[in-house]
Amino acid sequence: MEARAVCEILKYVIIHWKKEAAELSRKALLEGELLVSIEESTPKHRADPSHYVTTIAFAGSACGDLVPKQFLKGIQSLLSGFSGKLTWPSEEAHCAQDLAGLASFQIKIEVDEKPPTLMADCLVIKQFLHRTSIVHPKVRFHFGGEVNGILFKETFGVEKEPVVKLLNGIGLLTSQHHYMRPGFLGAQQVCSRIHPVLGHPVLLSIPDEEANMGLLGQLTLTPAAALCPCHKLHPDQTSRISAAFVFLYGPSGLPLIFPNQEHPLTVFKDNSYLFDWKKYHLRAAPNSNISLEDDLVLPDVSYWIESHERSWPQDSDQQILLLFLMVDFQGGFPAQLTEAWGLQSLLLTHLNSILLENQSLVQGAVQTAVDQALEQHHRRVKAQQKLQASIPVAVSSILSVVAGSTRSSFRALCLQTLQGPFKSGHSVILHIWSIRQSIPRSSGGDCMKPSR
Amino acid sequence: MAFALMGPEASFFRVLDQHRVSLIQSLKEGPGEAPRKEASSSEVLVSIENIIQDIVTSLARNEAPFLTLDNRSNWENIKFEDSVGLQMIPHCSTKKIKSDSAQSAQRFALILKILSMIYKLVQSNTYATKRDIYYTDIQLFGNQSVVDNIINDISCMLKVPRRYLHILSTSKGLIAGNLSYIEEDGTKVNCTCSTAVAVPSNIQGIRNLATDAKFLLIVEKDATFQRLLDDNFCNKLSPCIIITGKGVPDLNTRLLVKKLWDTFHLPIFTLVDADPHGIEIMCIYKYGSLAMSFEAHNLTVPTIRWLGLLPSDIERLNIPKDTLIPLTKRDQMKLDSILKRPYVTCQPFWKKEMEIMAELKMKAEIQALTFISSDYLSRVYLPNKLQFGGWI
Numbered sequence: 001m002e003a004r005a006v007c008e009i010l011k012y013v014i015i016h017w018k019k020e021a022a023e024l025s026r027k028a029l030l031e032g033e034l035l036v037s038i039e040e041s042t043p044k045h046r047a048d049p050s051h052y053v054t055t056i057a058f059a060g061s062a063c064g065d066l067v068p069k070q071f072l073k074g075i076q077s078l079l080s081g082f083s084g085k086l087t088w089p090s091e092e093a094h095c096a097q098d099l100a101g102l103a104s105f106q107i108k109i110e111v112d113e114k115p116p117t118l119m120a121d122c123l124v125i126k127q128f129l130h131r132t133s134i135v136h137p138k139v140r141f142h143f144g145g146e147v148n149g150i151l152f153k154e155t156f157g158v159e160k161e162p163v164v165k166l167l168n169g170i171g172l173l174t175s176q177h178h179y180m181r182p183g184f185l186g187a188q189q190v191c192s193r194i195h196p197v198l199g200h201p202v203l204l205s206i207p208d209e210e211a212n213m214g215l216l217g218q219l220t221l222t223p224a225a226a227l228c229p230c231h232k233l234h235p236d237q238t239s240r241i242s243a244a245f246v247f248l249y250g251p252s253g254l255p256l257i258f259p260n261q262e263h264p265l266t267v268f269k270d271n272s273y274l275f276d277w278k279k280y281h282l283r284a285a286p287n288s289n290i291s292l293e294d295d296l297v298l299p300d301v302s303y304w305i306e307s308h309e310r311s312w313p314q315d316s317d318q319q320i321l322l323l324f325l326m327v328d329f330q331g332g333f334p335a336q337l338t339e340a341w342g343l344q345s346l347l348l349t350h351l352n353s354i355l356l357e358n359q360s361l362v363q364g365a366v367q368t369a370v371d372q373a374l375e376q377h378h379r380r381v382k383a384q385q386k387l388q389a390s391i392p393v394a395v396s397s398i399l400s401v402v403a404g405s406t407r408s409s410f411r412a413l414c415l416q417t418l419q420g421p422f423k424s425g426h427s428v429i430l431h432i433w434s435i436r437q438s439i440p441r442s443s444g445g446d447c448m449k450p451s452r
Numbered sequence: 453m454a455f456a457l458m459g460p461e462a463s464f465f466r467v468l469d470q471h472r473v474s475l476i477q478s479l480k481e482g483p484g485e486a487p488r489k490e491a492s493s494s495e496v497l498v499s500i501e502n503i504i505q506d507i508v509t510s511l512a513r514n515e516a517p518f519l520t521l522d523n524r525s526n527w528e529n530i531k532f533e534d535s536v537g538l539q540m541i542p543h544c545s546t547k548k549i550k551s552d553s554a555q556s557a558q559r560f561a562l563i564l565k566i567l568s569m570i571y572k573l574v575q576s577n578t579y580a581t582k583r584d585i586y587y588t589d590i591q592l593f594g595n596q597s598v599v600d601n602i603i604n605d606i607s608c609m610l611k612v613p614r615r616y617l618h619i620l621s622t623s624k625g626l627i628a629g630n631l632s633y634i635e636e637d638g639t640k641v642n643c644t645c646s647t648a649v650a651v652p653s654n655i656q657g658i659r660n661l662a663t664d665a666k667f668l669l670i671v672e673k674d675a676t677f678q679r680l681l682d683d684n685f686c687n688k689l690s691p692c693i694i695i696t697g698k699g700v701p702d703l704n705t706r707l708l709v710k711k712l713w714d715t716f717h718l719p720i721f722t723l724v725d726a727d728p729h730g731i732e733i734m735c736i737y738k739y740g741s742l743a744m745s746f747e748a749h750n751l752t753v754p755t756i757r758w759l760g761l762l763p764s765d766i767e768r769l770n771i772p773k774d775t776l777i778p779l780t781k782r783d784q785m786k787l788d789s790i791l792k793r794p795y796v797t798c799q800p801f802w803k804k805e806m807e808i809m810a811e812l813k814m815k816a817e818i819q820a821l822t823f824i825s826s827d828y829l830s831r832v833y834l835p836n837k838l839q840f841g842g843w844i
Contacts, residue, residue: 389558
């Protein structure tokens with residue numbers, strides 16, 4: 001499958017960049033440009049598999065030391081079993097137009113694929129680029145071409161997008177639109193950014209069995225949590241957490257799980273593995289309804305969330321809990337790029353066992369980050385609960401005075417008003433509407449005079 | 453009236469009598485008392501109904517209702533008048549208690565709750581204390597101070613003294629001496645007993661007040677009050693009355709002091725510790741408090757004089773240094789705050805005394821006088837002060 005090949009090459013490029021950049025500064029964000037272009041090289045509308053050429057071009061400050069032949073050899077070794085054709089244009093070949101002016105390299109992949117398969121591949125590649133772009137905010141990823149007569153062009157990593165630096169050269173794009181559509185939550189203007197809380201890294205112990213398989217070194221997991229959207233502009237707005245998304249990243253800030261891959265990490269099927277939902281009176285259920293056709297960054301794990309305590313007002317906004325789990329090796333890069341690339345796959349193969357072995361550590365780290373991220377939400381929920389609890393008190397007090405009054409003009413006016421139609425769902429109005437039947441029909445009378 | 457005549461000779465009270473004459477003279481020459489706020493039950497009921505009507509009207513217009521409260525505890529809303537004390541300015545700043553804000557919705561609901569309870573009390577002509585209100589639903593109210601604050605807010609909002617809301621405050625004060633009266637339920641009270649009498653909870657209902665007292669002494673602390681009782685002070689300096697609010701006075705103690713002034717125009721003196729807390733308590737009796745400034749006319753007695761313990765007495769009487777206590781940081785802040793209050797400027801002698809205290813950086817309790825002799829307070833200090841006009 002071409003998508004897998006393309007993504008593995010992209011991973012290889014990123015690893016190379018990270019290795020080169022780490023020699024200068026481990027904490028600096030990667031910078032560069034990467035282009036993936038897909039063109040059909042056979043007449044259009046043929047039903048038979050068509051011939052497609054995918055060009056991967058990249059340019060960056062770390063490309064200066066790249067030795068093309070070695071690089072190509074490394075890529076060829078990691079794509080063993082790939083049926084397509086891999087070519088490397090000569091060094092004198094012209095740069096990709098989009099990357100003109102920078103030192104750039106190109107790799108071409110040629111495959112024969114049926115159009116529907118290629119469309120699916122495009123979605124996979126696009127999602128991979130999008131996922132990678134949010135943790136490498138200074139790298140611009142261009143994805144474009146012409147497939148089945150349809151031109152497409154997309155760029156991930158727009159300049160001047162807000163970024164939060166996490167750790168070890170990994171950042172996080174904080175524009176909300178990567179994770180949730182604007183307008184998904186009603187017409188109110190919301191803060192356009194997420195505010196991730198970075199948790200403490202925990203050192204994961206590697207079980208002996210995994211160590212014997214070659215997974216050596218010090219492995220750390222660092223969580224980051226955020227609520228999306230941020231509600232700081234509307235502290236009085238009721239909100240409920242309706243979903244939780246988990247994004248897994250491995251060394252070099254690469255997505256651990258291939259998009260659309262069957263999920264190898266069974267630990268997450270246990271809803272309580274990562275987080276004590278009960279602490280916030282929530283319950284979670286796995287959600288496998290994720291479509292690659294979505295423009296948003298798709299999570300590796302998704303949960304439906306609902307409160308098991310009370311029903312929420314109809315006008316509650318929904319929020320998503322975003323959880324980023326960064327897994328990385330402490331210490332330097334392996335000498336060989338292919339070895340570094342191989343560690344990624346090895347890690348994914350054994351990550352389930354490692355996570356199971358370190359559940360309490362992982363849960364503790366995640367819980368701390370999520371607690372901080374939800375602190376404001378929790379305070380708001382408490383405040384909203386107070387508000388909801390106060391409504392029946394206010395209403396019964398109002399009705400008590402109206403019902404007890406012996407002044408007929410006052411009573412008549414209030415009853416008339418309370419029994420009239422109401423325009424929209426103000427919560428107090430709805431409450432009065434629901435209990436108006438309890439208003440006694442007093443026949444009136446003189447005011448009670450004091451007995452003395 | 454027939455009280456036991458055990459006190460000093462008439463000449464002892466010469467300066468006191470002169471003082472009383474000058475007080476009455478000042479009253480005649482002064483602007484006169486402002487009309488007291490009184491409200492009938494039906495007026496209170498209508499006021500509450502008007503508030504409810506406004507809320508219902510807001511709901512009908514699809515607007516979130518709110519209540520408007522005066523900012524009672526804001527110095528910017530307070531003015532000082534020598535004849536009244538601290539009182540709220542006519543057009544003071546207000547705050548909105550919104551029903552649709554998470555921060556204020558609960559307070560909005562509690563105010564309505566207590567309003568509805570007051571409505572029932574007034575309508576049924578029954579009374580309840582603030583404590584009774586709190587205990588109707590302690591989970592809802594949370595704590596007593598929430599109830600107390602809301603009741604004061606309602607009193608201020610309706611511009612009606614609390615007693616007209618049919619909410620009584622629990623009295624904690626004690627009174628003793630040359631005084632008798634009949635309570636609303638017909639109980640006859642004579643305060644000349646050797647033990648003190650509790651300040652009644654319904655001051656408005658007191659009838660047939662009678663006294664020959666030459667002065668009323670307000671004592672800050674219960675311990676000092678009991679000491680004076682033990683020393684038979686009320687008989688030794690008869691005819692007189694002593695009263696204590698046991699620290700910061702409750703409303704009924706203040707109302708009784710006010711009633712005694714209004715009825716008899718007695719010279720009233722305070723005996724407080726020579727510390728910022730004692731001075732503040734004295735100011736509450738004389739000029740009123742920030743929190744209750746909306747009811748100043750009913751509560752303050754601006755003619756009160758400071759009898760002791762004066763900071764200048766410390767040096768004058770050679771009170772032992774080891775009985776003095778250093779001013780704490782909190783004391784210092786309170787003293788600075790009192791010195792900035794508007795009424796201090798018209799009390800130069802009080803200001804001087806406070807400056808002496810600030811310079812000394814020390815405070816003294818009344819009990820420090822016992823280091824001179826155990827009965828120095830009642831045998832020497834107070835009689836000398838009262839006989840020779842040692843008040844400011």
